[in-house]
Amino acid sequence: MPEPKPSSGRVHLVGAGPGDPELLTLKAARLLAAADVVLYDRLIGDAVLDHCRADAERIFVGKRRARHRMPQSAIHELMIDRARRGLDVVRLKGGDPLIFGRAGEEIASLVAAGVRVEVVPGVTAASGSAAERLLSLTHRDLAQTLVITTGHRQDGTLDLDWPTLCRPRQTLVIYMSHYTTGAICAGLIANGLAADHAACLVESATRPESRHITGTLATLPAMVAATPIEGPALLIVGEVVGASAGLVG
Ligand SMILES: C[S@@+](CC[C@H](N)C(=O)[O-])C[C@H]1O[C@@H](n2cnc3c(N)ncnc32)[C@H](O)[C@@H]1O
Known part of the structure; x- marks a missing residue:
């Protein structure tokens, strides 16, 4: 994992679009290229993840129907932990984060923990x-x-x-x-x-x-x-x- 930076980190909830990697926004690609840590879901393809920095920590937090790979609370804890270490975190979600993406819960937990959070829309x-x-x-x-x-x-x-x-x-x-x-x-x-x-x-x-x-x-x-x-x-x-x-x- 990359060395923590002295400044406090932040989390971007980023939309990855519906599948075609060319539907990623320029902002999403830029943030992915800069992120220290990327937490991503099941529907995110390799061509999107190829935008990540080579030394970024990539964490699969995917969920499968009726079989949650990682509890939602654990995803919150991971993001908060990495941000508190001063790392830039991208939470990458399929489509748009604010449409059936459980972004509301994630935003609330980050704000409650005092972590800066920003949302980058995606193509739903x-x-x-x-x-x-x-x-x-x-x-x-x-x-x-x-x-x-x-x-x-x-x-x-x-x-x-x-x-x-x-x-x-x-x-x-x-x-x-x-x-x-x-x-x-x-x-x-x-x-x-x-x-x-x-x-x-x-x-x-x-x-x-x-x-x-x-x-x-x-x-x-x-x-x-x-x-x-x-x-x-x-x-x-x-x-x-x-x-x-x-x-x-
Ligand atoms: C948990 S929701 C996430 C939606 C996502 N945040 C969005 O804005 O598209 C997952 C559902 O989105 C729909 N979905 C996601 N990607 C799709 C695709 N490429 N084609 C058709 N439906 C898709 C399906 O209904 C799938 O069960």
């Missing part, structure tokens, strides 16, 4: 997925509202605000939804969206192995169930999906 998976599909999330003729939500079950139940999700003229982007695609589509139909409303699952957007499955609320669940999904995936629901279908392979 919704933007990466939409760009890849040539899909305008807020197409002016089709969607006035964009809703970003999670399809992850809390305590085994899918606790979604169905009436809000089913409002007309809006696009839904549902992160962490691949295991719950069937329940989400059924819930949307039961709460008023048409069964032939367009829906799309995007897997590993902006990565070479990217795939998509496009259908309707009625047909998508079976199509997703029949496809082994290995990478991170999200659902996009709305008329904008139908408008973009066929524009790109």
Whole structure:
């Protein structure tokens, strides 16, 4: 590990984008090149980590579904410890740190410990997925509202605000939804969206192995169930999906 500097350190929570290393911001690349310590998650690719200083301490704190590699409190302690030693720390997160990134907890723990913290935004998976599909999330003729939500079950139940999700003229982007695609589509139909409303699952957007499955609320669940999904995936629901279908392979 590099020698501690005399000044007190700081932590940058940095967004790494959805996968394509060229979607890293210039600021993220600069901070990575300067950091003494880099804590990174599972979805961060080698091409992004190649921006790290050769002698930087790299700590994998990745989490896998239902199998947390490192408790969140241990991640907080690591960042605080390194910053108090006067080191510059980058906490590298997939996509944007402030969207389903547990950044709130990390910021609160750092501030409570008196550590300086700054956030560097990244391209979130919704933007990466939409760009890849040539899909305008807020197409002016089709969607006035964009809703970003999670399809992850809390305590085994899918606790979604169905009436809000089913409002007309809006696009839904549902992160962490691949295991719950069937329940989400059924819930949307039961709460008023048409069964032939367009829906799309995007897997590993902006990565070479990217795939998509496009259908309707009625047909998508079976199509997703029949496809082994290995990478991170999200659902996009709305008329904008139908408008973009066929524009790109
Ligand atoms: C814990 S959340 C982190 C989101 C991240 N902070 C962001 O802004 O994109 C992880 C979820 O993001 C979505 N995701 C991340 N990268 C993705 C990608 N390349 N393609 C599709 N979905 C992705 C998936 O829904 C995945 O389960």
